[in-house]
Amino acid sequence: MCTAMAASTDSFYLGFDFSTQQLKVVAVDGDLNVVYQTNVQFDSELPEFRTHGGVHIHADRLTVTSPVLMWVKALDLVLEKMKSAGFDFSCVRALSGSGQQHGSVYWKTGAHQALRDLDPGKSLHELLQESFAVSDSPVWMDSSTTDQCQSLEAAVGGPQKLVDITGSRAYERFTGNQIAKIFKSSPNQYQETERISLVSSFAASVFLGSYGAIDYSDGSGMNLMDIFSKQWDESCLLATAPHLQERLGTTVPSSTVLGLVSQYYVSRYGFPGDCKVVAFTGDNPGSLAGMRLQEGDIAVSLGTSDTVFLWIKEPRPAVEGHIFCNPVDGSAYMALLCYKNGSLTRERIRNECAGESWDAFSTVLKSTTIGNNGNMGIYLDSMEITPAAVGVHRYSRENVKVVSFPAREEIRALVEGQFLAKRYHAEKLGYKIIPGTRVLATGGASSNKDILQVLSDVFNAPVYTIDVANSACLGSAYRALHGLVAESGVSFAEATRKAPESQLSVSPTPGAEKVFDALLARYAVLEDGVLRESNR
Structure with a gap:
């Protein structure tokens, strides 16, 4: 019994x-x-x-x-x-x-x-x-x-x-x-x-x-x-x-x-x-299942390395990143992108430009202009996976390479550059921002709302936070339940509708979409230049 x-x-x-x-x-x-x-x-x-x-x-x-x-x-x-x-x-x-x-x-x-x-x-x-x-x-x-x-x-x-x-x-x-x-x-x-x-x-x-x-x-x-x-x-x-x-x-x-x-x-x-x-x-x-991603969603784990999970309907496999079959929807795919230069790079810039204080770092993000007046940076302290390059590369609004930025511009250039890279590579793999797209943020930096605000603005989507300490384990338990009803046509989302919901953290700033659409096109050109420079 x-x-x-x-x-x-x-x-x-x-x-x-x-x-x-x-x-x-x-x-x-x-x-x-x-x-x-x-x-x-x-x-x-x-x-x-x-x-x-x-x-x-x-x-x-x-x-x-x-x-x-x-x-x-x-x-x-x-x-x-x-x-x-x-x-x-x-x-x-x-x-x-x-x-x-x-x-x-x-x-x-x-x-x-x-x-x-x-x-x-x-x-x-x-x-x-x-x-x-x-x-x-x-x-x-x-x-x-x-x-x-x-x-x-x-x-x-x-x-x-x-x-x-x-x-x-x-x-x-x-x-x-x-x-x-x-x-x-x-x-x-x-x-x-x-x-x-x-x-x-x-x-x-x-x-x-x-x-x-x-x-x-x-x-x-x-x-x-x-x-x-x-x-x-x-x-x-x-x-x-x-x-x-x-x-x-x-x-x-x-x-x-x-x-x-x-x-x-x-x-x-x-x-x-x-x-x-x-x-x-x-x-x-298993983690994708544990986070209960749905079509159009993107999960961004902000840790020592930054990892991006994507729900994709029409994948475009590329030499960078990975496309896997989706574990909860047989007609869909998941993509995975990994970036070595995550929290450690953010900490280095915080130490150099914000007196080792996350509060000061956040204050700068709150008080600087979205788009950083056109100043952009690609910060690769160690050899990156995507793109396969290394070094710190700063550009003025005229796309001229510069040696340094003032501290405030350096902080915003770093955070915007990291998230522009994620969006650029996600879209190269076939990811599309659609009505209803959510960004689910996890990892250490997901507790910083000002970093998440930049993430929301770059992707033009609301950012939700979710506690996924045991996401693969939890996803496996959810999948066990779903397995019993999957053959009768019950979707994973329907089977797990009683699971705890993620919490809305921030929404996009009005007008940010126009700024970052333009910056994304510039970022693609600048990263291509960094790759060519690295391969010389």
Whole structure:
């Protein structure tokens, strides 16, 4: 008998997040209230694996891996914590999850049988310790596959051709290139592998007691899948490793119910026998679900690095940025842009121009003219991803390069320049500002309303703030609930309408649209010049 922990419902939905440094779980009830959450920190709670920040950094400093059995043991620990806390597993109707994107797991021949025969009297760690052909999985921090990236791009006809197929050019962390490296450097381990999972589909497999399919959204971060047909691309597979398709299995829509939870969890923890496992996805797609983005929305995370998530209907894949399949709408896409020069650059300018005071920094933004009298800056303290350039570049209203600005103009030039860059690259990927567009701001700088005002003015859209400390985890719980009704045509937005709403922070200043439309055109020309200068 289910003894609910929340009065409003007798059903729970679990969301797991296998992230870089910890395993997290959130339980929500049918009204999408969070009723339970806990986590396992890899470094401190599983010290026997000797990770730092959840990973092993190898001697070449390029190779970065994580022990697969650490993730397995973390799941043992998190479930035991839930059991000790009195969590009622019999109320769980469905579960889903996310995993750090681009990590890969190599199941040894015979592992499928081991998954099917899980003995509820033993821990998962005991049962699966002989199940992996590669004991340390390559993860997203790995950058040791440059040769494989170059080979893949050459095999399919160049970077743009690969972008046109897979939504991204070849990246060292992407799974296809990691598979190619393992095939080349460890052919015996590749030969011993009967299935290759992403971290997300690996976790789903452990819950299913059978191999879980890779979902479209996480699958589109591999440099192997055609993001339009949503099938593995033959030319990419051939360029990566032999007999790869049979090791990858099929891809499935992100809302797919993969099956029922393994009898292991029914017997050991009291899950109901009809508890559904909904396809797991990557942590970035999971965050899009957790933030409940809708068509036309843009999410901007303002942290050490700035990250932009976009909801796109008609993508235009470009060499910069990434296009993934959308995890909550099968007819849409999500784009991802990452900028290294985020908060640290803002802090440097604050220290130099505002006496190390955010209050003084904000006062300047409030009191200076929108558009900065035509003075613009591109501030790249470290080598940027988008655009691939470095250095501080300042321009007068006549587009003449200058050495410096007065402190007040420097502050506004920095903030306007950062947000113009985000809008410019978003529109290059196919993003369109439409009636009803919202900007959802997260991260440290989202608490500064004067910075958000500039963001709102540049995008000509209201800015909402949202607490997304566990966005991927929460998104997974929401997706678990949606998975039960998706086949009957219920949209993700409809299924999650009871979730907490984001809060309106600022709206665009009247007249700002005209100013920034003109500045955006100028910015495009200036950035192009910076790129040409960097490539000389």
